[in-house]
Amino acid sequence: MTQEELRVGVVGAGRMGADHVDRLAHHILRARVSAVVDVDPLRAAEVAQTAPAAESFTALQEMLDADAVDAVVLATPGFLHEEALLRLIHAGIPTLCEKPLTPDPESSMRVMEAEAVSGRQLIQVGFMRRFDAGYRQLKAVINSGEYGELLMLHLQHRNPSTPPGFTNEMIINDSVVHEFDAVRFFTGSEIDSVQVRVGRTTSLAAPGLQDPQQVVIQTSSGLLADVEIFCSAQFGYQVRTQAVFERGVVAVGEAGELEVTADGRRGTAVDAGFVSRFRDAYDVEVQAWVDAVHQGRIAGPSAWDGYATAACCAAGVASQGGDGIVSVELAARPEFYG
Numbered sequence: 001m002t003q004e005e006l007r008v009g010v011v012g013a014g015r016m017g018a019d020h021v022d023r024l025a026h027h028i029l030r031a032r033v034s035a036v037v038d039v040d041p042l043r044a045a046e047v048a049q050t051a052p053a054a055e056s057f058t059a060l061q062e063m064l065d066a067d068a069v070d071a072v073v074l075a076t077p078g079f080l081h082e083e084a085l086l087r088l089i090h091a092g093i094p095t096l097c098e099k100p101l102t103p104d105p106e107s108s109m110r111v112m113e114a115e116a117v118s119g120r121q122l123i124q125v126g127f128m129r130r131f132d133a134g135y136r137q138l139k140a141v142i143n144s145g146e147y148g149e150l151l152m153l154h155l156q157h158r159n160p161s162t163p164p165g166f167t168n169e170m171i172i173n174d175s176v177v178h179e180f181d182a183v184r185f186f187t188g189s190e191i192d193s194v195q196v197r198v199g200r201t202t203s204l205a206a207p208g209l210q211d212p213q214q215v216v217i218q219t220s221s222g223l224l225a226d227v228e229i230f231c232s233a234q235f236g237y238q239v240r241t242q243a244v245f246e247r248g249v250v251a252v253g254e255a256g257e258l259e260v261t262a263d264g265r266r267g268t269a270v271d272a273g274f275v276s277r278f279r280d281a282y283d284v285e286v287q288a289w290v291d292a293v294h295q296g297r298i299a300g301p302s303a304w305d306g307y308a309t310a311a312c313c314a315a316g317v318a319s320q321g322g323d324g325i326v327s328v329e330l331a332a333r334p335e336f337y338g
């Protein structure tokens, strides 16, 4: 590896993988895409062509055997992560793993154990919101104590529509997982309990989906946070957080940059999806990760954060299934994770 150029392999050439290839090829310094992996050879080749001199492979192990990469961005679906991460840890390859780390706490624990055996933190989990300017500003306000103690968080998470095959469990594992991480990020506390409630469902949800849902979270420091998760909201993508303090309220994600007055109305545009809403956050996240890998470390959420959020998701899914307020079962935090 040269200090100038990290050879990055992007594994999984779907929507997120292709977006990361474009980012690494055109917007990130000190790295280049050297490999693209996808089970579909045509898709792998098509996406590889968008990055100068990237090779395409149909299996992760083929890419490792070809010694084609110094680091990996893992963007396959979550249920494929455990096997891939164990191979990557075994090969000593630093990896930025799109969320979730794995779909359940048991498999996340196995990944953490393998990482600890390797003796080095190789995995950063792609909770990109931690790199969003608004999230960072709110975190700084919370830490400053400027408005007194943080009392509550209200979180809204609205997607325009769901991809085919989206399930009630995925509402928690795929979408609310970000809010679990956000609450942990803002408060610096682990989550103690989760309750999911379902009320009226929109007639516009996919068959079988109960949407929207409300999630109530309590942290070990006593803070309550509520999440409106609405995955069939039709009008666009909207992620907002309102923080209630003793002497004020601070919100992020409330307004777009351009305010337009025309045709008798005034307003701001709503993002079409998370790729555009969090584009800057993804850029900052990937650049920070590349720079950290050059120095032999990670620069963001660790496998522990992946494990802790997987435990919250397991509690959320149990609560969805009728278990009421469910405690989050967390193992003791290994010293390896600080």
Ligand code: ISE
Pocket: 159, 174, 175, 176, 178, 274
């Ligand atoms: C999607 O997979 C993401 O990760 C987005 O950030 C999130 O907002 C969306 O709800 C998920 O489906």
